[in-house]
Amino acid sequence: xxxxxxxxxxxxxxxxxxxxxxxxxxxxxxxxxxxxxxxxxxxxxxxxxxxxxxxxxxxxxxxxxxxxxxxxxxxxxxxxxxxxxxxxxxxxxxxxxxxxxxxxxxxxxxxxxxxxxxxxxxxxxxxxxxxxxxxxxxxxxxxxxxxxxxxxxxxxxxxxxxxxxxxxxxxxxxxxxxxxxxxxxxxxxxxxxxxxxxxxxxxxxxxxxxxxxxxxxxxxxxxxxxxxxxxxxxxxxxxxxxxxxxxxxxxxxxxxxxxxxxxxxxxxxxxxxxxxxxxxxxxxxxxxxxxxxxxxxxx
Amino acid sequence: xxxxxxxxxxxxxxxxxxxxxxxxxxxxxxxxxxxxxxxxxxxxxxxxxxxxxxxxxxxxxxxxxxxxxxxxxxxxxxxxxxxxxxxxxxxxxxxxxxxxxxxxxxxxxxxxxxxxxxxxxxxxxxxxxxxxxxxxxxxxxxxxxxxxxxxxxxxxxxxxxxxxxxxxxxxxxxxxxxxxxxxxxxxxxxxxxxxxxxxxxxxxxxxxxxxxxxxxxxxxxxxxxxxxxxxxxxxxxxxxxxxxxxxxxxxxxxxx
Numbered sequence: 373x374x375x376x377x378x379x380x381x382x383x384x385x386x387x388x389x390x391x392x393x394x395x396x397x398x399x400x401x402x403x404x405x406x407x408x409x410x411x412x413x414x415x416x417x418x419x420x421x422x423x424x425x426x427x428x429x430x431x432x433x434x435x436x437x438x439x440x441x442x443x444x445x446x447x448x449x450x451x452x453x454x455x456x457x458x459x460x461x462x463x464x465x466x467x468x469x470x471x472x473x474x475x476x477x478x479x480x481x482x483x484x485x486x487x488x489x490x491x492x493x494x495x496x497x498x499x500x501x502x503x504x505x506x507x508x509x510x511x512x513x514x515x516x517x518x519x520x521x522x523x524x525x526x527x528x529x530x531x532x533x534x535x536x537x538x539x540x541x542x543x544x545x546x547x548x549x550x551x552x553x554x555x556x557x558x559x560x561x562x563x564x565x566x567x568x569x570x571x572x573x574x575x576x577x578x579x580x581x582x583x584x585x586x587x588x589x590x591x592x593x594x595x596x597x598x599x600x601x602x603x604x605x606x607x608x609x610x611x612x613x614x615x616x617x618x619x620x621x622x623x624x625x626x627x628x629x630x631x632x633x634x635x636x637x638x639x640x641x642x643x644x645x646x647x648x649x650x651x652x653x654x655x656x657x658x659x660x661x662x663x664x665x666x667x668x669x670x671x
Numbered sequence: 672x673x674x675x676x677x678x679x680x681x682x683x684x685x686x687x688x689x690x691x692x693x694x695x696x697x698x699x700x701x702x703x704x705x706x707x708x709x710x711x712x713x714x715x716x717x718x719x720x721x722x723x724x725x726x727x728x729x730x731x732x733x734x735x736x737x738x739x740x741x742x743x744x745x746x747x748x749x750x751x752x753x754x755x756x757x758x759x760x761x762x763x764x765x766x767x768x769x770x771x772x773x774x775x776x777x778x779x780x781x782x783x784x785x786x787x788x789x790x791x792x793x794x795x796x797x798x799x800x801x802x803x804x805x806x807x808x809x810x811x812x813x814x815x816x817x818x819x820x821x822x823x824x825x826x827x828x829x830x831x832x833x834x835x836x837x838x839x840x841x842x843x844x845x846x847x848x849x850x851x852x853x854x855x856x857x858x859x860x861x862x863x864x865x866x867x868x869x870x871x872x873x874x875x876x877x878x879x880x881x882x883x884x885x886x887x888x889x890x891x892x893x894x895x896x897x898x899x900x901x902x903x904x905x906x907x908x909x910x911x912x913x914x915x916x917x918x919x920x921x922x923x924x925x926x927x
Contacts (some may be wrong), residue, residue, distance in 0.1 A: 562760040563768040563776070566825060569724050570780035571753030584770050 398664075406660020409653035416650055420469035432459035433467030434618045443636050452637040455629065460639060462630050467620035472650065475535055476601045480594050482540040487547025488583075488590055494548070495555025495580050498573070506552060509545040517542040521604060525613035532621070535605050535614035543597065550593060554586040561585075592665055596658030599651035606647050622647045675738030677721055677833045677865055678756060682732035685718045685889075691890045692718050698867075700833055705859060705866040707876040707897055709912065710886035715749040719886070720837045720869045724758050749907065754780075757826035767808045767810040773821050774806030780829040781904040795824040800854060816847035823854065834858075839853045840875060852878050875912060876903055885909045 400406045423432050428450075432438075438458030441548045446453040452461035494505035512520075524538040558564065559582060606623030608614035615621035617628075622643040629639030676699040685693035693715040700706050710716040721727040722734055725741050733740040736752040744752060760766050767776050777792045786871040793803035801821040810818060819839065826834060839855070840848040856879060857862050868880055876883055876897055883900040885893040885908065893906040 385893075483741045561768075562763065563765060563771075564756060565724070565726055566760070566766070566822070567779055568726060568831060569753065569756070569758050570825075571750060572779060579772075581768050585768065 393428070400657075400660045400664055403660045403663065405656050406663075409656035409660070411655060412649065412653045416442075416469055416653070419466055419472060420473045421469055423463075423466040427463035427466045428458075429460040429463045432463040433620050443632070443639070445636075446638050451649050452642040453636070454539065455625075455639050456632070459627075461642050464620040465622070465642050468622045468625060468643060468646060469632045469650075470544045471532065471615060471619060471621045472602050472605060472647070475532060475539070475605045477599050478536045479539045479543060479605075480597060482536070483543035484547050484590060484594060485596075486540075487544035487549075488586070491548040491551030491553075492555045492578060492583055492586055495557075496550040496559050496578050497588070498556070498559070502552065502556075509548045509552075512542065512545040513549070515542070518604060518607065521608060522611070522613060525608050530609075530613050530616050531620065532615045537607065538613075539601055539604050543601065546597075547590060547593065551586050551590055554589055555582050558582045558585045588665060592658060592661045595654060595661050599654035599658070601604060603651050659663065673700075673738075675735070676704075678698050678867065679735040679738075680719065680723065680729075680732065683719070683722060683729040683734060684731035685715065685722050685727060686730045687718075691889065693722075693886075694903045695732065696886075696889075696891060698704055698884050698891075698894075700865050701862040702832065703859075703865050704882070705868065705880045707817060707868045707870060707880040707883040709788065709870060709873065709876060709883055709900075709909075711871050711912065713888075714886045715889040716869045716871075716886050717837055720758070720835050720867070723835050723867060725752065741891060749872060754829045755832040757831040757834055759819070759822050759826055759834055759836045762822070762840075762842040767818055767820050771810070773808050773810070773813070776810075776821060777806070777824045777828055779825060783833060791828070792824075795828055796821075798827065799824045800836050800850075802845060807902070814847075815843050816851060819843065819847075819851055820854065823851075823858075827858070831864060833865045833867060835869070837869045838871070839868070841870070841872060848875075855879060871912070875900060885912070 397581075400410065408458060427433060429436070436459060438454070441450075441454050441458035442456055444450050444454045444458075450460050450462065452462055454463060455464070459543075472515075489503050491507070494502040520542045524541055525534050527535065528534040536671065561581075564581055567581060572580075602609065605614060606621070606626070607622045609623035610627040613629070615624050617624065625643035626640045627649070629636070629641075629643070632639050659661040679699040683693060683696045684691055687694075691772055696719055698708065708716045708719060718727065722729055726779075727732070728742070731805060734755065735741070736744065739748060741752065767773070773796075774789075774792050777795050778788050781788050781791060783791060796803045796805060801817060801820050801824070802925070805813070805821075807819065809818075810821075813821065823834075835853075836855070840851050843851065852875065855866065859866060859879070866879060867903050868876065870876060880897040883895065883897040884891055885906065886898065886905075887908045893900060893904065893909045895905075901913065902907060903914055
């Protein structure tokens, strides 16, 4: 028993708890792009959280209009310029971060809750329970996601809530499928068999063993998906099916500045850039996390 | 009044999907007895262990707990069975939940208030020769031998009458193996716990078991007292298994 545990642990096993967190920090830290993306995302999240305090013209985030200042070019007073009704675009982009990140968070939380619950039940129960859940999931997966979102959004009244519902409805099946596969693997582990032999109730086994050990790949997927959700939300409001004026929402702002692009480029450019940077950073971070969790990347 | 064995497999067929891997297996483990189920990889012995543990339902035949088929047990009978028959699996990184502390793994089968549970867990860890302070550790901080002792403590928590040991020492170093066998031997001698030992390692059989059943490709080819089966194998397969263990007959350090 003098063997050091680290030297005998097979490389194909994911470490639990603190060890996992430390490894993520180490591997993501070595991946410059992922680390830089994480830093940028922290800045964006902080900007969204503190928008009312750091925005130069907080009132411009919503209803305020200043006709005298309309369509000012970027300059000392308005760093990102102003829009058609004179609202400060920097303030609106900051408030837009609240909307976009809020939508992304809501969509991902709902999708993960619904998807992981159904997936873990399917994976653990197996048999006909699994078949029923996975066939329903397949039906949702059969539609192209954006098309289904568009259809749902066009039935409901355009709003931020509509966007959330429409996107979450197409996103959860991926989490169901992913967690069903992972849970089916966890189900056969000896510690699950041991718990069954001890007469532990199946629901307790799921809560105590199967769910915690199925979550890691889901967390990676959440990060990879955040960028996609932000893009989809922006697409829906760009098409007039999502957030509506006077909400600051990046897709909506791009849409309203689009016709002015040749003469007043900044109205569409800055919110567009915000979408691009945020989605890009989430993808890079997700890729970094995925590499970090791949046992083959362990040092 | 007839005394039923703790566990009995009667004419059991076991299948995965359409492939039957065990054919008409009969075996019984009486109170305090120890029976070896011997065979090489793929002989169906681990599948038989899963059936004995109620993790796999037989396609034909019955698994009986104290005379009653598992499928016919009422709720109380089911609880009694779960408390009486406990597994010890081959050591591997996943015999224990990687996210669970040793203490809560050992306490998994206990229904006790928090304070009593703590005391009981420390006691169980001491019983299997571990430092009770290990309760706060996580599995990846333990050696293979320590993990296996934790697995045994988890099973002992419910005071089982029978341990189903599936290759309990095969993944361990020889010296560690010897200490685990000492522990199992002591449990049998001091607590009268019966054992169903699933193994391909005849040295372990010699050490722990009274009787032996030899399984080849899912069928029993030989059975009898362990000593006789090992020393005078009647079936060529048993002889072949025996020939594959050159140490037997000599003295293994710590096993003599």
